């Protein structure tokens with residue numbers, strides 16, 4: 001067994017883990033970020049999740065910034081993102097396209113600038129416990145087993161792997177049958193005539209999502225499309241979904257398709273995950289063929305890439321000091337221990353049916369995420385960020401979105417750094433101090449903060 005010693009270990013290099021490690025590294029703690037794949041990004045890169053949505057409320061007020069906004073600005077400076085643009089699907093106000101290949105490189109630069117040691121190709125598969133504390137985690141690597149010891153740990157695996165291994169109680173799926181949101185294998189097509197797509201939309205508005213901003217569509221660059229109800233219904237593919245969804249970019253003739261759907265499988269069970277990958281790839285070939293044959297604008301298009309893994313919307317989530325509820329979200333509830341906000345609606349891809357259930361946030365259009373959702377029960381030197389924080393199945397359907405995961409990541413990394421610095425435990429932190437540090441580092445925590453122009 002080989003040993004590495006750190007102050008803070010962040011496990012899982014997706015949106016939450018990247019932002020957690022940036023925050024912990026910048027706090028001066030010796031930080032190690034562990035990732036099982038050969039690149040960072042999580043669902044954004046491994047499963048081709050694109051674009052990021054959303055940094056804004058439906059009225060266009062920015063409610064997520066901090067390290068997430070810094071990443072967007074670095075991408076913009078590298079000509080690898082247009083920044084926040086209007087969503088022509090009409091589901092939210094803004095979306096944030098980006099080039100995933102530039103992102104993979106840029107993010108390692110940013111982490112190294114923050115002094116973070118990044119370990120790729122390292123699968124964390126064991127927690128070493130000392131009572132109710134994690135003393136180390138163990139990694140399976142090409143050069144044998146490693147043990148990484150630290151004072152504070154952050155679980156950003158998406159699946160709450162470290163929480164589960166260390167004994168934190170975890171939940172899965174909806175009440176009753178415990179089914180989770182479906183998995184989706186995403187893919188890209190190139191050679192798409194997007195002008196033709198737009199013309200078709202303007203001429204056949206009834207065939208598209210009713211919230212599509214048709215009155216502005218002529219002027220707006222096409223960023224996303226939801227609908228083709230008639231074509232989809234006529235094709236009658238064996239996929240339990242009721243419409244086609246795709247987003248444009250990052251290339252001019254390129255789209256990212258989010259239309260396959262694999263239901264009834266548990267992404268934390270080996271045979272289920274295997275079956276999900278197999279079914280997902282079969283569906284990709286079916287949908288790409290359907291689009292090429294039937295959708296105006298896709299006549300010359302071809303499949304250009306498929307996710308390295310199937311996209312997992314929902315798996316384990318922790319039981320924390322507080323469980324965010326759907327009513328907290330839709331009422332736009334404020335919490336004293338707010339460490340991040342989000343304006344993304346509840347967006348439940350039906351675990352067993354064809355559709356999507358949505359509910360929009362009332363009040364000023366954003367809800368607070370309390371620090372207590374990041375603090376698990378039972379294990380005292382662990383924080384959790386990203387899609388596996390403590391929420392109900394319904395509330396997870398908004399906190400799971402990438403910008404929110406980035407924001408909870410920044411909060412968890414900041415809290416871990418602060419706990420290390422003060423030689424205390426996450427649950428004993430003075431939340432005011434945590435909030436002050438987050439605010440000093442660009443996070444948006446109050447509805448009165450209006451530091452960005454409304455889009």
Ligand SMILES: Cc1cc2nc3c(=O)[nH]c(=O)nc-3n(C[C@H](O)[C@H](O)[C@H](O)COP(=O)(O)OP(=O)(O)OC[C@H]3O[C@@H](n4cnc5c(N)ncnc54)[C@H](O)[C@@H]3O)c2cc1C
Pocket residue numbers: 011012013014015016017034035036037040041042043044047049050051052053054122123124125156157158159161183184185258310311312313314385386387388400401402403405
């Ligand atoms: C089909 C689909 C569509 C979506 N659409 C959108 C969208 O349009 N816009 C948007 O903003 N969001 C979207 N999302 C949501 C978003 O992509 C995810 O919820 C988000 O990426 C979760 O971030 P995370 O950091 O919590 O986890 P992940 O992105 O899953 O990252 C976890 C990381 O941890 C690593 N890891 C896991 N286990 C281990 C281990 N044991 N050891 C070492 N490393 C490990 C993984 O390899 C991964 O890199 C979508 C998700 C899916 C699945």
